[in-house]
Amino acid sequence: MMNKMQENISKLTSDLQSIYEDLEQERVRTNLILGAISEGVFMLDRKFCIQEGYSSNLKDLLNHPDLAGREFFSLLENRIPEDNIRSTQEYLEFLFRDDLDEETLNELNPLSKIEFHYEDQSGLWLSSRFLSFIFKRVIQDNKIVSIICTVKDISSEEDLTRKLEESERYNKKQIEWLVNILHVKPILLQEFVKVVEDELKEIDDALKNPIDFGGYNSVLNIIVRAVHRIKRNAAILDLNFIKDQAVRFKDELDQIQKKKEVSGSDFVPIVVRLGDIRMMMQEIHTLMSRVKHFKNSLRTTRKYEDGLITSTISELIEELCIETKKKVNFKYEDFNSEEIPFQHQQIVKEFLIILTKFTILHSIETPEQRRAANHNPEATIELETFNDDINFGFKFRHDGRLIRIERMLQKVIDARDAAIDEEDPIDEKSQLGSEVLQLFFTPTSNPMHIGDVNDTDGILQDMQMVKKKLTLHGGRSKITFTSEEYCEYTITLPKK
């Protein structure tokens, strides 16, 4: 009896030993599998705690050294949005319910694609990965006993998808921009970008130091003028997407200018719009570098470019005439922009714009005034180019009534220049000539009394800037009176 019992115990022990060895081998095999697979695999019990026996990679994916026994939701805190944690909780609760269809529930899985954030010791997020969690019921004896979950890092796929979506989004816009950019000569485009960047810098400086720039209203005026210049320059090059952005910017500025009292937060739309333009310019830079290599083979005709300057001036005349109720006949048959050296195209455009504005606003009379003075009710503005081996030049002629004021100013300048000559024979006169422009557009002699047009101050400042540029280009400007009728500005620039 005793022996029989001992035999049984020995057999049982041997069986148990064998089972234990099998289980141990199974455990080693499972651990090897769990250690080898690149995905995270784990089981959740009904309390939503992670059970023993999860894949090694899970620690890396969930960034936690010991996961056994941990409540799953606590591992999601501050790693994914709270909304997703709540819906995951509901989803997993549903998954434990026998009466709900698993496949239907899977469509509700909030973690099928989720950005998972990783933080450092201080709690600052350092990185994130896109993870995909797939949950499946584990059924024993027709009862759901646990849920098995596999977690996969899908960051590279997600990155690719995002990049594709992004490029698709930008593609249409960029093609439109590209087509717009391609017709512009590289040198002009570069100059335009430089001009816009200078304007944006001026705006930035004013926004950062409003007190130095004369207060909020002055800052607003500086921005208005800068945006106007951007718009005008974009129009000259037919860069409509920038012009449109500048127009929207200008509309917002108009709204703010209407306010009786301007506060700091009123500038919010301005600074946001400024941000948009900055981004746009960055994208243009990128486009410019991309198209650089084939740009030369895709040159537009000079004829097209010729038309741009004169059509811009023509549009400007039209706009100003509507605004001021004046009539102007624009003649430009003798203006040949093919003759303008590349490096001087921008300065020529800027000068023409400024002179056109000034002439219409301050020199040309209304049709009634002209009629009363026995003049043709329609005034004339004429453009002409000329060049020799050394210089290129252009003439801007008009028959506005206020010539007399220009003559008066000329006398003042001549008198002042004569005085300077006696003291110091080498003065800036030799560079800029004895010109009305010098007196016209210096702050101390603003002819503000000439008219009440709001833009006067802006034109004067623009003129000062253009004049500085002209000096930098080694250019000269002078004013002459070709007859009793005409006033003529002559701008000469060295070809080299």
Added chain:
Amino acid sequence: MKETDLHFFIDSTVNYFEEITGYKPITGIPYLKGAEPVVLEYTGIIGISGKRKGSIYITASGEMLQTLAGIILGTKEVGSPEIKDLIGEVANTISGNVRQAFGTDFMISVPVVVEGKAKDIKTPDDIQSFVIPLTWQDHKSFLIVCLE
């Protein structure tokens, strides 16, 4: 970033100071942050993720935070640890308020506090940062919002 978003951060900050201290700060002209640093003595930074990514930080002088802590705690004896807690709390409250409006899929990190004038606070290169100058009780501070 949208205009309304920026307004929200400004309003949230202004309201915080007004509610806590009874004094409303004056908002200066906002501008785009360039390469130049915008850092004062104490800075509270909050990371933002989820549907929108970025960060916000508020930077202030020790003097301003001393005054602010004095009003909140009712004492003039305020040490550096309290000041650090305070700037973190300011940043946390501002972004917390904004999260309430933007929704819970807008994640905010725990506040990180930087003491001393750091060279700069790095914000993501591909997202524009807006600087909002604030003047509270003659003290200058800056709120920097960087949100895609």
